[in-house]
Amino acid sequence: MGAKEFAAACREERDTLLSSFADVSGGTAVAAHLATAxxxxSQRKQVFxxxxxxxxDTFYTLLLALDGAAAxxxxxxxxxxxxxxxxxxxNGDGRLEAAAWDAFHSDS
Structure with missing residues (x-):
């Protein structure tokens, strides 16, 4: 697995988490809190x-930190x-930083 695949897997995990938070029957603590709120x-859309x-921001920052581009x-x-x-x-050469940008901020 290279940097692109790793960043893409992180993006997929981010997307999965977001979906599970939106699913009231998904069993996540976030979904439970939102259901009782x-x-x-309109408020739900803003919260999501x-x-x-x-x-x-969290996933992107962690990926940059692994590559040495963030603290x-x-x-x-x-x-x-x-x-x-x-x-x-x-390994600090910028490959993961570039892959993270593509995975989290490109329009593709």
Whole structure:
């Protein structure tokens, strides 16, 4: 798995989380909280827009931090991240940063 595949898998996980939060029968704590909040449809849309942005920012920042392009816990380092086959996903060379941008911010 390379940087592009890893970033795409993170995007897929973000999308899955967002969907599970919207599903009142999904069993997530977020869905349960939202179900008991008695939000109007307009409020619900606003809350989910905020959750969408939070998930995007969080995943994107973590991916950048792994590649050394952002701080993690106030410390900025690059990390070497490999898959089970020893293939490099991140090593501070910017590949994961670029892949994260494509996965989370491109229009494609």
């Amino acid at each position: 008695n939000l109007t449809e 827009a905020a959750i969408d942005a939070v998930l995007t 993690l816990g106030g410390k900025q380092h690059s990390f070497v991240l490999t898959d089970g086959n020893g293939d490099t996903i991140a």
